[in-house]
Amino acid sequence: MANVQTRQRWLICFLLLLVGAIDARAAEPSFPPVLPGGKSVVTDRTPKFLEPISELRSGVEIAKTPPTVDFLYYSEQTYPGQPWSVWGDSLAVNGKCYSAIGDHKKPQGNAFVYEYDPQTKELRTLVNLKKLLDLPAGHYMPGKIHSRIDLGSDGWLYFGTHRGGTRVTTDEYHYKGDWIVRHHPQTGKTEIVAQGPVPKHCIPTSVLDPHRLIFYGGTAAGNRKDPDQFFAYDIRKGKVLHTAENGPYRYLIFAKSTGRVYYVNEDYGPLMRYDPAEGKLPQRMPGKIGLRSATQETPDGYVYTVSTRGDSALWRFNTKTEQIDRIGEAAVGTQTYVTTLDADPTGRFLYYVCGAHGGSQEDGTPVVQFNVKTGKKKILAFLHPLYKDKYGYTPLGTFGSAVSEDGSKLYVTWNGNRGGPDDRGRLPFDTCALTVIHIPESERQP
Numbered sequence: 001m002a003n004v005q006t007r008q009r010w011l012i013c014f015l016l017l018l019v020g021a022i023d024a025r026a027a028e029p030s031f032p033p034v035l036p037g038g039k040s041v042v043t044d045r046t047p048k049f050l051e052p053i054s055e056l057r058s059g060v061e062i063a064k065t066p067p068t069v070d071f072l073y074y075s076e077q078t079y080p081g082q083p084w085s086v087w088g089d090s091l092a093v094n095g096k097c098y099s100a101i102g103d104h105k106k107p108q109g110n111a112f113v114y115e116y117d118p119q120t121k122e123l124r125t126l127v128n129l130k131k132l133l134d135l136p137a138g139h140y141m142p143g144k145i146h147s148r149i150d151l152g153s154d155g156w157l158y159f160g161t162h163r164g165g166t167r168v169t170t171d172e173y174h175y176k177g178d179w180i181v182r183h184h185p186q187t188g189k190t191e192i193v194a195q196g197p198v199p200k201h202c203i204p205t206s207v208l209d210p211h212r213l214i215f216y217g218g219t220a221a222g223n224r225k226d227p228d229q230f231f232a233y234d235i236r237k238g239k240v241l242h243t244a245e246n247g248p249y250r251y252l253i254f255a256k257s258t259g260r261v262y263y264v265n266e267d268y269g270p271l272m273r274y275d276p277a278e279g280k281l282p283q284r285m286p287g288k289i290g291l292r293s294a295t296q297e298t299p300d301g302y303v304y305t306v307s308t309r310g311d312s313a314l315w316r317f318n319t320k321t322e323q324i325d326r327i328g329e330a331a332v333g334t335q336t337y338v339t340t341l342d343a344d345p346t347g348r349f350l351y352y353v354c355g356a357h358g359g360s361q362e363d364g365t366p367v368v369q370f371n372v373k374t375g376k377k378k379i380l381a382f383l384h385p386l387y388k389d390k391y392g393y394t395p396l397g398t399f400g401s402a403v404s405e406d407g408s409k410l411y412v413t414w415n416g417n418r419g420g421p422d423d424r425g426r427l428p429f430d431t432c433a434l435t436v437i438h439i440p441e442s443e444r445q446p
Contacts, residue, residue: 106165109143160203169222218248298347333363
């Protein structure tokens with residue numbers, strides 16, 4: 001009798017596990033993602049964008065006029081990624097927005113660069129890394145673009161590639177180092193600029209000097225043991241100018257007015273400066289700054305930066321005097337991690353989203369405007385739960401955003417979820433989407 005009961009208990013446990021597995025499979029989203037009615041893009045403008053779902057920090061304001069927001073899924077997501085995700089920063093220039101996503105697969109992943117035209121509301125694939133590299137089976141191929149996308153004075157877009165997994169950048173997979181790549185939007189041509197400017201290192205961060213055509217990067221060692229490196233690569237000469245150990249943590253400041261670049265090697269650390277005019281190795285500067293992300297230089301000569309998660313301090317860097325000032329805190333709710341920070345063309349407003357690596361939905365996925373003159377934080381829109389309720393998509397955070405040249409549009413590439421929670425109750429990334437937030441003129445007044 002006891003054996004029968006034991007077998008019954010085992011059968012019940014097996015059936016429960018089977019049901020759980022079926023439920024888990026049912027939660028997997030289908031690919032490619034589609035919008036209602038098979039539409040390629042949907043547009044919303046509703047007071048619900050201005051409705052908070054949780055308590056905000058003291059002094060945080062909410063916009064009075066809701067924005068118009070365009071929403072669409074990225075193409076090329078025709079199969080499950082591991083996961084589909086955005087890790088690199090976007091660029092808005094010449095009336096278009098350029099962004100990148102990848103499947104995060106290993107050892108052979110793939111990543112794509114896109115052009116979005118706000119006039120036609122069309123998204124166009126520009127670069128397919130797997131097709132460009134055309135490597136044999138078993139050879140490493142990057143599953144991420146983790147760097148910025150920048151436009152050179154020569155008309156080419158430049159970016160670096162990065163690994164999808166930390167254990168595949170080895171000799172077993174014929175790893176020699178990641179790539180600097182460029183694409184010409186007008187001709188449609190894509191080229192490899194260099195492979196392994198620092199041999200056997202990935203390129204998780206970069207910034208381009210568009211006039212000198214120097215590609216600056218920070219690396220991560222393929223073996224995960226050697227020190228990170230800073231490097232400066234001269235595109236015209238096709239050679240590395242300098243390398244230095246203990247390179248950029250995750251971002252670089254580029255001072256357009258001087259050509260200098262700056263970086264830190266830790267969350268909040270001593271500032272390092274590289275001056276191409278001097279042609280020397282990076283020099284340590286007085287002072288410290290938080291630098292997980294940075295804006296481009298504003299018309300009045302400042303670059304704004306933000307610290308890493310847990311702090312979210314906002315900083316102002318004077319590119320002329322090299323003075324560092326802490327000007328406020330980015331957080332508006334519970335989330336503090338910001339990985340993309342944009343200044344509008346006047347230099348008055350900063351735009352960002354907290355909760356980059358997931359969690360922004362806990363605060364309603366607020367899109368924030370920070371006034372650098374007054375220190376006031378204003379939420380332009382709460383995107384959650386409206387998109388979850390209406391389209392089945394939860395925007396969880398972003399590593400890539402850009403402000404249009406006239407300051408009227410904020411482009412945000414989302415790490416998001418369509419499949420629901422995992423077996424731990426967490427919402428994993430599974431699908432990337434783009435929103436174009438049309439900022440009301442009344443919300444852009446001094």
